[in-house]
Amino acid sequence: MAQLSDDCFAFGGPMMSVDEAVGLITARVNAIADIETVALVDADGRVLARDIAAPLPLPPFTNSAVDGYAVRDADLPQQEERALPLDGRIQAGGSAQAPIKAGHTARIFTGAPMPPEAETVFMQEDVRIDDAGNIVLPAGLKRGANVRPAGEDIPEGHVALRAGQRLLPQHVALTAAFGLTRLDVVRRTRVAVFSTGDELASPGEPRAPSQLYDSNRFMLMAMLRRLGCEVSDLGILRDERASLADGLKQVAGSHDLILTSGGVSTGEEDHVKAAVESIGSLVLWRMAIKPGRPVAMGIIDGTPLIGLPGNPVASFVTFVHVVRPTVLALAGGLPEPLLPIPIRAAFAYGKKIGRREYVRATLRRGEDGALEAVKFPREGAGLLSSLIETDGLVELGEDITRVEPGQSVGFLSYADLL
Numbered sequence: 001m002a003q004l005s006d007d008c009f010a011f012g013g014p015m016m017s018v019d020e021a022v023g024l025i026t027a028r029v030n031a032i033a034d035i036e037t038v039a040l041v042d043a044d045g046r047v048l049a050r051d052i053a054a055p056l057p058l059p060p061f062t063n064s065a066v067d068g069y070a071v072r073d074a075d076l077p078q079q080e081e082r083a084l085p086l087d088g089r090i091q092a093g094g095s096a097q098a099p100i101k102a103g104h105t106a107r108i109f110t111g112a113p114m115p116p117e118a119e120t121v122f123m124q125e126d127v128r129i130d131d132a133g134n135i136v137l138p139a140g141l142k143r144g145a146n147v148r149p150a151g152e153d154i155p156e157g158h159v160a161l162r163a164g165q166r167l168l169p170q171h172v173a174l175t176a177a178f179g180l181t182r183l184d185v186v187r188r189t190r191v192a193v194f195s196t197g198d199e200l201a202s203p204g205e206p207r208a209p210s211q212l213y214d215s216n217r218f219m220l221m222a223m224l225r226r227l228g229c230e231v232s233d234l235g236i237l238r239d240e241r242a243s244l245a246d247g248l249k250q251v252a253g254s255h256d257l258i259l260t261s262g263g264v265s266t267g268e269e270d271h272v273k274a275a276v277e278s279i280g281s282l283v284l285w286r287m288a289i290k291p292g293r294p295v296a297m298g299i300i301d302g303t304p305l306i307g308l309p310g311n312p313v314a315s316f317v318t319f320v321h322v323v324r325p326t327v328l329a330l331a332g333g334l335p336e337p338l339l340p341i342p343i344r345a346a347f348a349y350g351k352k353i354g355r356r357e358y359v360r361a362t363l364r365r366g367e368d369g370a371l372e373a374v375k376f377p378r379e380g381a382g383l384l385s386s387l388i389e390t391d392g393l394v395e396l397g398e399d400i401t402r403v404e405p406g407q408s409v410g411f412l413s414y415a416d417l418l
């Protein structure tokens with residue numbers, strides 16, 4: 001496992017900005033060094049362990065981009081159209097060894113190799129056939145038109161994918177186009193997930209009248225899996241220092257990250273802090289983020305721990321901004337900064353200076369057709385419905401104190417966050 005020193009997250013200040021916290025974490029965690037080889041069909045979502053240089057050019061050979069008629073340079077009509085007799089027919093997958101006879105044109109199809117010395121293809125829609133059966137080519141087509149030269153997409157030897165790339169379907173397509181069958185990827189990040197709180201019952205178990213079902217654990221595990229992690233579901237820990245400490249101690253060492261939710265505020269019944277301090281070291285950051293605020297970072301036997309707040313929306317938002325970059329850094333992944341898209345606010349809102357806020361919002365088209373963001377009508381950090389009924393988060397930076405309808409704001413879609 002990636003080992004860390006006990007004091008590596010120490011921080012003296014009272015309130016930490018999101019960027020500071022993320023910078024501190026991602027600079028400190030040790031990337032997983034274990035590499036495994038997976039088949040192409042299993043590569044989606046994995047983090048590439050080594051650069052991939054193109055073993056062949058793409059496309060591998062010069063070919064026609066359209067169904068049409070190929071001509072040699074010397075026969076390209078300049079001022080006037082020309083009627084050329086047919087010589088040959090080249091299909092995709094066929095061969096084109098011999099040059100087209102001078103003064104002739106060859107029938108060619110999309111993806112078929114260009115014959116030697118021919119550099120231009122006329123689209124079939126642009127030609128006509130005269131009474132003698134000759135192909136009449138219009139004047140004025142540029143040399144090289146409708147042809148895809150070998151290597152125009154990616155030249156041979158070009159480093160097309162970098163180590164640390166989290167593979168999406170398009171990256172898998174590229175490696176397949178290179179003819180590769182297996183890829184070296186970073187071992188999956190192993191994450192232990194706990195919920196904390198006496199008020200929680202697991203779905204499927206009896207629920208006392210004063211209990212609610214644990215939802216965070218299932219949300220966090222789903223989010224981790226989407227990031228390619230291998231997740232250990234460790235259930236619910238009671239609000240009691242010793243049993244919390246026991247539970248955490250047992251998984252440290254065999255995981256790359258421990259993730260908890262709840263119990264990190266500074267109330268008397270928030271025991272995560274004391275539990276971690278009894279077996280490792282902990283800093284509790286009051287992060288300048290809403291919803292969110294208290295986020296704990298700790299080290300137990302060299303394994304990093306992140307303690308998220310218990311309120312489901314706070315857990316969601318701090319996961320996106322703290323856990324997601326940490327998981328990427330653990331896998332040695334290239335940073336994937338979240339870039340909010342400018343959109344028109346359809347709401348008024350006031351906020352405190354100096355902290356970043358995420359406003360749950362739904363997208364709609366305004367009367368002029370432009371996209372605008374409508375704020376969810378309520379604000380509670382415990383409202384799961386607010387995450388269900390909205391499309392994403394409007395990000396309001398530290399400097400902003402007021403948003404007026406019509407103003408441009410940055411929007412992060414849930415689809416991009418997960």
Ligand code: AMP
Nearest residue numbers: 195214215216217262263264309310311
């Ligand atoms: P805490 O951070 O432990 O003070 O919890 C804050 C709020 O979040 C409380 O109302 C908890 O009941 C709620 N909460 C904590 N953990 C969970 C969980 N795993 N699922 C749903 N709600 C939770």
Ligand code: MG
Nearest residue numbers: 196197262263
């Ligand atoms: Mg609690």
